[in-house]
Amino acid sequence: xxxxxxxxxxxxxxxxxxxxxxxxxxxxxxxxxxxxxxxxxxxxxxxxxxxxxxxxxxxxxxxxxxxxxxxxxxxxxxxxxxxxxxxxxxxxxxxxxxxxxxxxxxxxxxxxxxxxxxxxxxxxxxxxxxxxxxxxxxxxxxxxxxxxxxxxxxxxxxxxxxxxxxxxxxxxxxxxxxxxxxxxxxxxxxxxxxxxxxxxxxxxxxxxxxxxxxxxxxxxxxxxxxxxxxxxxxxxxxxxxxxxxxxxxxxxxxxxxxxxxxxxxxxxxxxxxxxxxxxxxxxxxxxxxxxxxxxxxxxxxxxxxxxxxxxxxxxxxxxxxxxxxxxxxxxxxx
DNA sequence: CCTCCACTGGAAGATCGGGAAG
DNA sequence: CTTCCCGATCTTCCAGTGGAGG
Numbered sequence: 001x002x003x004x005x006x007x008x009x010x011x012x013x014x015x016x017x018x019x020x021x022x023x024x025x026x027x028x029x030x031x032x033x034x035x036x037x038x039x040x041x042x043x044x045x046x047x048x049x050x051x052x053x054x055x056x057x058x059x060x061x062x063x064x065x066x067x068x069x070x071x072x073x074x075x076x077x078x079x080x081x082x083x084x085x086x087x088x089x090x091x092x093x094x095x096x097x098x099x100x101x102x103x104x105x106x107x108x109x110x111x112x113x114x115x116x117x118x119x120x121x122x123x124x125x126x127x128x129x130x131x132x133x134x135x136x137x138x139x140x141x142x143x144x145x146x147x148x149x150x151x152x153x154x155x156x157x158x159x160x161x162x163x164x165x166x167x168x169x170x171x172x173x174x175x176x177x178x179x180x181x182x183x184x185x186x187x188x189x190x191x192x193x194x195x196x197x198x199x200x201x202x203x204x205x206x207x208x209x210x211x212x213x214x215x216x217x218x219x220x221x222x223x224x225x226x227x228x229x230x231x232x233x234x235x236x237x238x239x240x241x242x243x244x245x246x247x248x249x250x251x252x253x254x255x256x257x258x259x260x261x262x263x264x265x266x267x268x269x270x271x272x273x274x275x276x277x278x279x280x281x282x283x284x285x286x287x288x289x290x291x292x293x294x295x296x297x298x299x300x301x302x303x304x305x306x307x308x309x310x311x312x313x314x315x316x317x318x319x320x321x322x323x324x325x326x327x328x329x330x331x332x333x334x
Numbered sequence: 335c336c337t338c339c340a341c342t343g344g345a346a347g348a349t350c351g352g353g354a355a356g
Numbered sequence: 357c358t359t360c361c362c363g364a365t366c367t368t369c370c371a372g373t374g375g376a377g378g
Contacts, residue, residue, distance in 0.1 A: 083363075083364080084363095085362090085363060085364095086363090102362085106361095106362080108361095108362085301365095301366070301367085302366070302367050302368080304366080304367065304368080304369095305365080305366055305367075308365090308366085323375080324373075324374060324375070325373060325374045325375055325376095326374075326375050326376060327374085327375050327376075328375095
């Protein structure tokens with residue numbers, strides 16, 4: 001039943017973009033100078049998850065690569081490369097300047113200097129999940145590096161601006177900003193349909209069933225596509241030619257728990273212990289949490305460190321903190 | 335209402351692990 | 357081998373905050 005599994009991978013970038021014409025045009029206009037060996041404008045893309053921000057940014061840079069002879073592009077996920085060093089390293093990687101960089105023998109600011117010295121063809125860098133950067137000052141440094149054309153992607157605009165200094169904030173506010181809104185159910189169905197056509201058997205999933213998936217995904221294309229993938233896999237396992245409604249209903253929760261499990265696996269041992277304690281309690285006060293953590297561990301980390309773990313798990317969408325100060329409790333996301 | 339203190343999260347410095355240079 | 361330096365991780369210290377409980 002599955003013809004091309006790649007189409008259902010989260011990082012797949014479709015050739016034809018549906019429902020984002022306006023956004024694509026705005027981004028294209030901002031990047032247009034690049035086709036003329038000039039610097040493009042720094043663009044800020046924002047909106048909730050699963051609305052095509054990353055997809056469209058990558059789609060645009062792919063297209064530019066095809067049409068412009070001299071051009072470098074690079075995609076950086078700041079969630080994964082959240083430190084200043086890793087971010088700069090990734091950017092240098094895109095122009096092949098990392099062959100002799102080793103974190104111990106390279107002077108501290110060598111990376112940024114190399115970037116500033118760059119005088120090759122236009123360089124378009126996508127900084128995804130840019131609000132996850134540990135030290136946002138690197139954004140300011142990059143902004144001043146004139147040779148870069150940046151596409152910044154963030155979930156929430158206000159959370160990105162909040163820790164930035166005024167100068168950068170005002171510059172970003174006046175640069176091109178594109179807001180992505182949630183997909184409607186019909187739009188989501190039309191995003192899923194070509195994936196079925198390209199990735200599965202044409203009749204493997206009915207339009208009504210796509211509606212079922214779209215409804216459960218609540219405007220989040222990532223969840224929708226993951227659900228489709230899980231459903232197709234399950235149907236194949238059961239030796240079916242088409243996906244049944246039952247399979248879809250199960251796939252919705254399975255898709256969500258798979259996304260969660262992937263994040264749990266990325267936690268360290270100590271972080272997983274903290275996470276398990278929270279899951280078992282369902283709802284726990286900070287002091288109780290730390291006391292229990294100490295009991296469960298041979299060499300417990302400091303309470304301050306546990307607070308760092310909690311922040312990280314919040315970012316991973318694994319737990320949620322409720323209330324402030326003394327009223328705070330933690331609970332896991334279901 | 336007010337006070338207290340559990341809790342948060344920034345800052346600074348220590349420690350760890352690892353690769354390069356001597 | 358040792359020494360040195362790096363980023364990453366962790367600890368220590370502490371100022372600020374706002375909800376619980378008088």
